[in-house]
Amino acid sequence: MQVSFVGLIVCAGILLIGYYWRAPLIIGVIASLAFGATAFMTLSSVGGSSPLIYTLFAALLVTAVATRRWIWQDLGDVFGKIRPLWILCGLLIYAVAGAWLFPRLFAGQTSVFVQSTMRRGIVEASLAPVSGNITQTGYFVLGGLTAIALCVLLLHEDRIDAVRRGFFLWCGLHAGMGLLDLIGKLAGAGDILWPIRTASYAMLTETVEAGFWRITGANSEASAFGGISLACLAFCYVYWRKTKSRLAQALSALLLVLLLLSTSSTAYVGLTILSIPVAFSILHSFLSGRTDKDEILIIALLAVAGASVLAISLYDDEFFAPFVQLIDSMVLNKAQSASGQERAYWNIKSLQAFIDTGGLGVGLGSSRASSWPIAVASQLGLVGGLMVATLSFMVFRGMGSLKRYVDPETNAVVSSVRASVLASVVSGSLTGGSSDPGMMFFIALAVISASRARARSERYTVTRALPLGQPAFEAQH
Structure with missing residues (x-):
């Protein structure tokens, strides 16, 4: 085991910010997700796995909740009021059992893609137990336990402000480091964020696509940066529309620019998909005559951008040639590229493994796919x-x-968290290699489930206080 002092320093900084806002662990476990290539240690005994710093915060959160004085009473209350947690526990048990049993039960009966232990890269091999069964199952179980711990904290106390601060800190750190990464590369300084890249991943941080620097921020590659940017943009955009927050508006604009400059096909395709409901929402507001000034601003900016593109094209028809080449190579012809064909083959073999195992699966961590739903199957x-x-x-x-x-504030935060995890699932469906939906999914599950449980309690209180025959909604107005 080798400890990363840089990773521990980053953890200490996040803890100090969280302590200032009086919620160090809730804020810490969310904000630490911005550091996608910063590990706090390397475990040489488990294939050189390097847990990222969010796992340290998640472990501290689970430990802090587990050592509460009335923990068993709290757990009984949580499991009584939040029924999805029973399904979550069943999933965790099934995942642990499957990760141990299925690679042994179906050993050699199908082929999968796994991380090579002899050299960097993904190789095709016969199904067999691998170190990924331990590490990926560990991350998955930690995510589930974090969701349960957060439910305990959120059910009885109003901690929605800590959740909001944690998400904004996450978005701000991600956007800030993405901007620093881009400025450093444009200035010729290269990867200025290399000191915080302590994970044992392959770092594709200084690559160029069609003449454009690929933005990686604090992540190991542009694709990961693009996926997180989508989730951050979704959170900030929905919170801005719900509350008119200027901070959320500014972060939305910065994240959109970084996302467009990221050269990530995941970002471009994901943004296109997420733009569809936004477009329908604005169209519905326009047709119903309830268009607000923010929607007018969006329409005006799109019109100005379209007119500017048209004017520049008429003046110099070669001006946008590099951009057209970028979109052509990263989106339109991505499926025909060697990388695209390789990832498509991963998905084909993953589906074949599902069939070969009679629908039971090969076990968590036993294979690598290129789409989250296919990896789950x-x-x-x-x-x-x-x-x-x-x-x-x-x-x-x-x-x-x-x-x-x-x-209204709780509803805005929950709606924004929901939008963020939806964007995360969209990006994972495009490139996700594991069936683990990620820590963001488990955090969102806890925030939404606990908020719904509190709302049901409030509904029960309001209903009991009403005179006989009066509708519940009248008491809310």
Whole structure:
């Protein structure tokens, strides 16, 4: 085991900020997600795995909750009021059992893609137990335990302000380091963030695509930066629309610019997909005559951008040639590239592994795919996939009709968190290699589930206080 002092220094800095805001662990576990290539140690005994700093904060959070004086009473209350946690526990047990059993039960009966232990890269091999069964299952279980711990903290106390601060710190750190990375490369200084890249990943941080520097921020590659940028942009945009926050508006603008300059196909395709509901929302407001000034601003900016592009094209028809080449290589012809064909083959083999194992799966961490839903099917099988789908539904429905029983700030934060994890799932569906949905998914599950439980309690209180026959919604106005 080798400790990274740089990683520990970064952790200390985040803890100090969280302590100043009186929620060091909640803020820390969210904000630390901005450091996608910063590990606090390297475990040579487990294939050289290097846990990122968010795992340290998650472990501290789980430990702090587990050592509470009335922890068993708290857990009983949480599991009684938040039923999705029973499904989560079932999924964790199934994932642990499958990671140990399935690679041994179906050993040699199918082929999978795994990380090579002899050289860097992904290789095709017969199914067998690998170190990924331990490490990826560990991350998955830690995420589930973090969700349970957060539910304990969020159910009985109003900590939504800590969640909001944590998400804004996450977005601000991600955007700031992305901007620093771009400025350093344009200035000829190269990768100025290399001191914080302490993880044992392959760092693709100084690459050029069609004449453009690829932005990686604090991550190991542009694709990861693009995926996180989508999630951050979704959070800031929804919070801005809900609350008119100038901070959220400024971060949305900066994240959009960085995302467009990132040269990430994940970012471009994901942004296109996420723009569809935004466009329908603005169109609905326009047709119903309820267009607000923010929507008018968006339409005006799009019109100005379109007119500027047209004018520049008429003046110099070769001006946008590099941009056209970039879009052509990163989006339009991505599937025909060697990388695109290789990733498509990973998905084909993953689906074949699902069939070869009779729908049981090869076990968490046993294979590598290039799409999160396909990875879920191949690793967790039909049973695990149904549990993941159920939890995903719980997350994506958000507050639903219960939003009337929470204050506007809570509704804004929960809606923004929901949008962020939806964007994260979109990017994961494009490039995700593991069935683990990521720590952001588990955080969102806890925030939404706890908020719904608090809203149900409020609804019960309001309903009991009403005179006989009076509708509940009248008491809210």
